[in-house]
Amino acid sequence: MEHPSSTIVLQVEGLHVSYGAFKAVSNVSFDVRAGEIFGLLGPNGAGKTSTLSAVEGLLQPQAGTITVAGYNVKENPLHARANLGVQLQATNFQPELTVAEILQLYAGIHGVPLTKEKLKDILVNINLEDAAKKRFGQLSGGQQQRVSLIIAMIHNPQLVLLDEPTTGLDPQSRRQLWERMESMRNNNHGILLTTHSMEEAEAVCDRIAIIDHGRIIAIDTPQVLVDKHRNDPEVISVSRRGKITLEDVFIGLTGRAVRS
């Protein structure tokens, strides 16, 4: 298969995911372009994780097509995953391995040669030069996120999935992570970001899709979404300080009820 010339690095079309009778995702379509940070926002249980799992190839959708860098996830799963970098929510690395060993493992399974010098370069550039022999569990939350992100990027993928990457981070670490995301965007990587932080979505996302009850209910740039919905009665009713924010639009569109 030839490398696609399109700048779309992720295309999701007509995605349906069900668990038994429960429809988690219904007819979801969106795309992520190279050099773009695309935010997927939704309340708990809205279908974000199911959508991400389908993109990662971890679950088989009932219908729809997903292509990563032009490779169909179902038909060419290895090629699709070779162009995909993933940072999952949990810190899921073997706790017995050191940071250097984890980097070597993931470089190895992506077929990336990693000499000692390159390994050192990587650790220096994520400010973890002294942590090479530390086990992953001994790192702080921010350090773990940096390692996790560099592993997602170790094979220079076209598409990077970041699943709530700033959850639990202090403001300094969060800002640093935003800068990293922007750096990745500048390097023409496409980023699919899920987050519960509207501040984060407004700060870094170029476009946003709001998903609820398995369906995309709005998709556009943060500013256009705010402008488009600033006069909706539901949005005005949840506004707290008179000024309409993305969070007001989000709550106005998805409702005030707390999801389990």
Next chain:
Amino acid sequence: MFLLALPDGPYVHKSISKMPTTTIPTNKAVLSALLRADFTTQWRNRKSVILILLIPVIILISWKGVVDKMGGAFVLSNCITIGLNAIGLMGYSNAIARDRDKGIFQRLRVAPLTAWSIMASRLTVQLAMIMLVSTCVFIAGHYVDKITLSPAGYALGFAMAFVGGAVYLALGQAIVGLIKNAETVNAVSRLVYFVFIMVGMFAEIGVLDKLGEAVKWSPYGTVKHILAAGMQPSAWSQHSSTALLVTIGYALLFAALGIKWFRWSSK
């Protein structure tokens, strides 16, 4: 400002459109990376490895007095069977359950590698453990209990240990497949281990009466029998061949159930 460090250099600013055609890492490269990590993990868990080794060796030493009465092959086969039980039911099943619970498998599965390579690497580590337990028991048997087998006996003994080990690894896989919670897997595998060892050993010394005959065809009994028969090739009988077939059947059955029921995520 932070810039991402990538393996091609400290800072990569090249456009994606200039990236080469997607290349998939070879199976050799993937397995090599996985094996290195899995063996390192096993090494870092060496306390549990030592425990798995110590139990059969201690039993072997404590049974020194029965070697003349029951025979060297009897003692060695019992000890190796206990070691194989520990590998499959205590070591392997708990490691798989823990890694599944932590999402380690899911993290690996989003990389460009096949599911079989993840499991092949894990099983290779367990095969090495089987080799290690068998070797330790043979060495301890030779130096402490003065049990010496023929070269063919040692060779067949190792071969039967791999077949027997497959039964308990497959049983461990079936338990992990059936039970999602890692703590429950731990409890159930310990219980099964204890029942297998106790019932198997009581049956061996003849205190279970008619039940003892049934136990001889249990996963404990058949594995113990093929190990003992393998260590004495001249005494290999029709019963031994049948026991070998039954053992292979157990391994296939448990493996089929383990594969059918297994889920990569505990959620």
